[in-house]
Amino acid sequence: MHQSTVEALVRRCFETTAADQERELQPLTDELPLLESGLDSLCFAMIVAQLEDDLGVDPFSDLNDAAFPATFAEFVQLYEAAASEQTAA
């Protein structure tokens, strides 16, 4: 899957989840810290579930070290890496 497609999916997922949960989403810049995005744990849980349905991957469950993503760009990279691994496999 092309990387920009993953980013577009992630963006849309953040936006629909924020709208559904009536949260005010900050502009999704690369540097945006996830904790300051306006989303809470429940929002992220829903985003991870939705992205697993859309992309077939759940990179959070396969984290082997403490490399939890901290910024929006790192979040996207985590999914891009997982999606490309899956395509390669």
Added chain:
Amino acid sequence: MNHLRARLVQAQPDAGARLNTPQSDLALHALAKLTGLGRVRPVLAGRNVLLRTAGQIGAAQAVVELDGLARRIVLCPPDLAPEHLGYVMRTAEVEAIVADRADDVLLGLGASVHTLGALDVPLALEDAPDLDTQWVLFTSGTTGRPKLVAHSLDALTGAIAPRQKASDRPVWATFYDVRRYGGLQILLRALCGGCTLALSDPAESLADHLLRLAALGVTHLTGTPSHWRRLLMGPQPPPIAPAYVRLSGEIANQAVLDGLRALFPTARIVHAFASTEAGVAFEVDDGLEGFPESALSGGGPVDIKVVDGSLRIRSPRSASGYVGPDAPALVDDDGFIDTDDLVQLNGGRWRFMGRRNGVINVGGLKVHPEEVEAVINRHPAVRLSVVRARANPITGAVVTAEVALADPLAAVSLNEQSALRASIIAMCRSALPAHKAPATIRFVPEITVTGAGKLDRRHE
């Protein structure tokens, strides 16, 4: 004399020891020696008292003021819906209400309402009554009416180890609310040890919260795995270096334990199995998820066994029972509580597999599938639905639904499915708290029914 204020006096808190929130502090030495209930104390003596406070500090002050004085204290959790108050009043036979501020709802409940004042009147310990006060706590987030669970102070403090040295003063912090079992455990540790405790505040950002903990020099920090995952997602390493990290209230999986180990390399990392009913049953500190087979061989005061796949606990720290005229029995004939937590033995390690009755634990909050199904089934396009837990790395689980439509041809295209999904989720969100609404919905031609004629609720 062994009530909570007496224990606090015995702990001889330092001048600086306090309960801390972003707005205010409550000094433990003042809490030990002064009362903010003044002339109301005789009115509350020997009564069943409901504690309904807007803040955690008020609740903490009230339990110290009332343990030993009241016959029963009923500690309302922060999210107890006002419509349940009448039921709680009747069930717990409440005679008086203590609040940090009175409002029309409380004033309309038919019991006298007393407002906690500032600690300003000296109180001689020997003048205080010394009743064996019953503590009534609530099970978390269940459907409909909450369950009321009765404890004694001895049971609640049964898992608290005495301090090794008088100079040993940890600084506690907890992400939990002290009005629930998990947070109350930490409040009692702080009070019985004369230690500072930093309380959480829903209006405070995690970054500000961590800065406050750093300023206090927090050494002991506790929360659910969901609380901890949130910390692990922080933009930079947190400004704290606790010596002791504790997880409970949900299943602690290997990823969160490993994440915490990497973040706090020298900390003692403990995950505990505890519930409002069973109390603190056991603690695991080997850094691995689940618990060792040897935990069942006993030795301590708590007996643990597995029957029909579910964990059973017999413990002096357990609740004495449910409260109310129609309350079900808490323990079986042998004194064991069935936790309804399913466990499986694999390679010498017991691991948690979810709840037997299908209750879904979303970040520490319980969801009954039936209540979500009832809402979804009200949607005009829906024939039947089944709601299950779906494992989730952030909150442990989220709610997911399978939906069979009244007209299977109503949502064939992806756009139609997407619109219908949004419409069902919107309906759930308007009728239910956010954590109960499904994170995902899948349309299926048929809902599977088991041989016993029940919905097949096996978890994904």
